[in-house]
Amino acid sequence: MENVTPHLPAGEQIRRAPKVLLHDHLDGGLRPGTIVDIARETGYEGLPETDPDALGRWFREAADSGSLERYLETFTHTCAVMQTRDALVRVAAECAEDLAADGVVYAEVRYAPEQHLEGGLSLEEVVEAVNEGFREGERRALAAGGRIRIGALLTAMRHAARSQEIAELANRYRDLGVVGFDIAGAEAGFPPTRHLDAFDYLKRENNHFTIHAGEAFGLPSIWQALQWCGADRLGHGVRIIDDITVDGDGVHLGRLASYVRDKRVPLEMCPTSNLQTGAASSYREHPIGLLRRLHFRVTVNTDNRLMSGTSMSEEFAHLVEAFGYTLDDMQWFTVNAMKSAFIPFDERLAMINEVIKPGYAALKAEWLFAAGAVVPSVASGSAGERG
Ligand SMILES: O=c1[nH]cnc2c1ncn2[C@H]1C[C@H](O)[C@@H](CO)O1
Numbered sequence: 001m002e003n004v005t006p007h008l009p010a011g012e013q014i015r016r017a018p019k020v021l022l023h024d025h026l027d028g029g030l031r032p033g034t035i036v037d038i039a040r041e042t043g044y045e046g047l048p049e050t051d052p053d054a055l056g057r058w059f060r061e062a063a064d065s066g067s068l069e070r071y072l073e074t075f076t077h078t079c080a081v082m083q084t085r086d087a088l089v090r091v092a093a094e095c096a097e098d099l100a101a102d103g104v105v106y107a108e109v110r111y112a113p114e115q116h117l118e119g120g121l122s123l124e125e126v127v128e129a130v131n132e133g134f135r136e137g138e139r140r141a142l143a144a145g146g147r148i149r150i151g152a153l154l155t156a157m158r159h160a161a162r163s164q165e166i167a168e169l170a171n172r173y174r175d176l177g178v179v180g181f182d183i184a185g186a187e188a189g190f191p192p193t194r195h196l197d198a199f200d201y202l203k204r205e206n207n208h209f210t211i212h213a214g215e216a217f218g219l220p221s222i223w224q225a226l227q228w229c230g231a232d233r234l235g236h237g238v239r240i241i242d243d244i245t246v247d248g249d250g251v252h253l254g255r256l257a258s259y260v261r262d263k264r265v266p267l268e269m270c271p272t273s274n275l276q277t278g279a280a281s282s283y284r285e286h287p288i289g290l291l292r293r294l295h296f297r298v299t300v301n302t303d304n305r306l307m308s309g310t311s312m313s314e315e316f317a318h319l320v321e322a323f324g325y326t327l328d329d330m331q332w333f334t335v336n337a338m339k340s341a342f343i344p345f346d347e348r349l350a351m352i353n354e355v356i357k358p359g360y361a362a363l364k365a366e367w368l369f370a371a372g373a374v375v376p377s378v379a380s381g382s383a384g385e386r387g
């Protein structure tokens with residue numbers, strides 16, 4: 001029986017495991033080489049480095065400041081090279097290819113259309129270019145032997161005043177590649193209630209939205225996002241830990257933490273990003289460990305693959321190392337994410353039953369066929385005789 005003892009998944013196994021990503025920014029995931037190419041083509045001269053490797057390092061280091069505001073400054077450069085139709089198509093197609101190559105089978109990728117208008121595109125043209133890129137990337141992934149499906153989330157910037165317009169845009173492109181709405185940007189000083197009109201509108205339209213909350217600001221932000229705005233999911237939500245006490249008597253959940261767990265509110269957790277912005281101090285101390293043990297609806301995400309130098313596989317590898325997670329844990333996070341996606345219920349269910357569960361079952365069965373395993377005796381039926 002020792003062969004069925006859960007073992008820790010390693011690099012290649014983590015990559016091949018089907019993964020679901022709900023929180024990934026399009027303008028936070030460009031390939032450094034693509035940034036350099038587009039900057040050259042479009043005459044953008046503001047890049048801090050023009051060698052792709054050096055530029056990749058620059059993003060990771062600049063984002064490693066311990067402050068969300070400083071972290072966000074790095075997006076000036078990525079947004080600067082995402083101002084034309086061709087650039088948006090290319091970046092979106094490569095995003096789909098990169099995620100598929102990393103074993104992501106379903107992703108919701110977000111971006112703020114209002115940040116891509118400087119080259120004269122309209123909001124609609126931005127959305128259509130990104131959608132075209134995602135479809136192209138899905139086709140290329142298929143041709144390369146992978147498979148991925150991507151839905152877009154339209155983000156409004158919380159310091160700006162275009163959330164109603166972006167919410168209407170999300171509604172117009174619903175069922176046309178856009179699956180929901182989000183607000184992002186600096187959290188302190190910009191509470192989600194500033195955008196109540198947009199959230200009320202989306203609720204009236206029976207549409208879906210998530211809100212970045214509980215990252216750089218604490219419980220009041222989470223409380224507003226849920227109880228005033230009606231968010232379906234929380235972007236990050238790590239500060240919910242402030243409403244949980246662990247002492248000699250056990251674990252005590254405050255009213256807000258209880259609500260989040262009881263209502264199965266999905267938490268889009270992004271461990272590496274949280275370390276960079278100071279929302280958590282190490283992987284081992286990241287609240288995801290406790291929240292998973294307490295059965296919150298936790299999901300694992302990348303946030304910004306470029307700025308964090310990460311991928312879904314990297315995030316899981318860190319968690320495996322910090323918490324000893326097994327393939328069963330990975331499946332649990334992945335099913336949580338799929339249950340929390342904004343696509344229709346029947347499609348989510350089919351993804352879970354036809355893609356995710358069989359994918360993990362196949363990986364879990366691999367020990368049977370590994371070198372030195374008991375394959376001959378299983379094949380000859382002796383295992384059955386013994387049993
Ligand atoms: O983790 C984040 N918190 C708040 N805002 C963020 C985060 N990551 C990216 N953003 C911002 C910067 C991007 O330009 C914008 C849209 O993707 O969203």
Ligand SMILES: [Zn+2]
Nearest residue numbers: 184212235303
């Ligand atoms: Zn984010």
